Structures are given as structure tokens and as C-alpha cells.
Amino acid sequence: MFAAAKPILAAVIAAGVGYAASPYAALYRLDYAVRTGDAATLQTLVDWPSVREGIKEDICDGLAGDPEQTIEHGKLPAFGASFMHGIAVNAVDRQVTPEALVDLSRHDNTTADESNTSIGVNWAFFDDPSAFDVVINVPGHQGPVRMQMTLQDLHWRVTRIWLTPHLLQQANART
Numbered sequence: 001m002f003a004a005a006k007p008i009l010a011a012v013i014a015a016g017v018g019y020a021a022s023p024y025a026a027l028y029r030l031d032y033a034v035r036t037g038d039a040a041t042l043q044t045l046v047d048w049p050s051v052r053e054g055i056k057e058d059i060c061d062g063l064a065g066d067p068e069q070t071i072e073h074g075k076l077p078a079f080g081a082s083f084m085h086g087i088a089v090n091a092v093d094r095q096v097t098p099e100a101l102v103d104l105s106r107h108d109n110t111t112a113d114e115s116n117t118s119i120g121v122n123w124a125f126f127d128d129p130s131a132f133d134v135v136i137n138v139p140g141h142q143g144p145v146r147m148q149m150t151l152q153d154l155h156w157r158v159t160r161i162w163l164t165p166h167l168l169q170q171a172n173a174r175t
Contacts, residue, residue: 027134030045034101042102044157047159051160054159058162122135122144131148131151133149141166145162
């Protein structure tokens with residue numbers, strides 16, 4: 001009886017190990033695609049519309065300010081917020097693409113020290129069975145960047161990136 005269960009147990013363990021290792025393999029592929037400038041692979045590893053939407057929300061949250069203060073000063077908060085949201089939407093749509101990331105990584109690789117050109121993972125772990133959170137150091141940027149990978153159609157894809165306050169300030173300054 002126990003001999004019959006061994007192949008089943010081995011298959012379950014192999015599936016578990018494969019599942020647990022799969023987001024790390026996706027992270028390796030993501031790092032390699034960034035370092036080599038492979039926009040096609042970046043297209044498959046990142047859910048770009050979802051990432052852009054999250055960044056837009058973060059930028060707009062930073063631009064909104066305190067609604068009570070804007071009402072007290074007689075400003076039009078709804079108009080201002082919608083105007084700034086439109087600017088942020090256009091800027092993020094243009095700048096958050098696989099090609100822009102490739103261009104940015106090429107620029108960073110030519111100006112950075114060779115020992116510090118790859119993304120360094122500070123922390124990576126499962127948030128739940130279909131979500132994997134990662135905190136990374138990006139060369140040339142202050143503070144770590146947090147991103148979330150989600151299991152979609154049996155593949156791990158980056159679905160959300162939370163930029164550092166410094167990067168959000170830079171984005172706000174450009175909008």
C-alpha cells in the first residue's frame with residue numbers, strides 16, 4: 001500500500017517545489033530581460049496596463065493634496081484633480097512601456113558602475129497563493145521599490161509597482 005503512494009507523494013512534492021520556485025524563476029527572467037534589453041520578454045512578464053494604472057493612482061494621490069484645504073481656499077478641486085489626472089495618464093502611458101524600460105536600463109548601464117548594474121532583490125515571498133511580493137533595489141535610485149507579481153494563466157507577471165517617494169516626486173515634477 002505504501003509503495004503505491006510513493007509516486008503520488010513524489011509528484012505532489014515535485015509540483016509543490018516547482019510552484020514555490022516559479023516566481024523566483026520569473027524574477028530571474030525579468031532581471032535578465034532588463035539587463036539584456038529584451039522588450040519582447042518584458043512584454044510577457046509584465047502586465048503593463050495594470051502597472052500603468054497603479055502608477056497613475058500613486059501619482060494622482062500625490063498630486064491631489066488635502067481636499068479640505070483646496071475647498072477653504074476657493075479652488076476648484078474637482079477640476080484641478082481631473083486636469084492633473086489627465087496629464088499623469090498621458091505621461092505614464094508614454095513612459096511606462098517595455099521599450100522605455102529597455103532604454104532606461106541601457107542608459108543606466110552605461111553610466112553606472114559595472115558591479116551595480118543589476119536589480120538586487122531585498123525580499124521576496126508569497127503574499128497569498130496567487131500573489132508574490134518583491135522588494136528590490138534599483139541601481140541609481142534612492143530606496144527600494146516594491147512590486148507584486150500575480151499568477152495569471154499559470155505564469156507569474158508583474159501587476160503592480162509601488163515607486164519610492166523620490167521617484168514619485170520626480171514623476172510629479174514632470175507632470
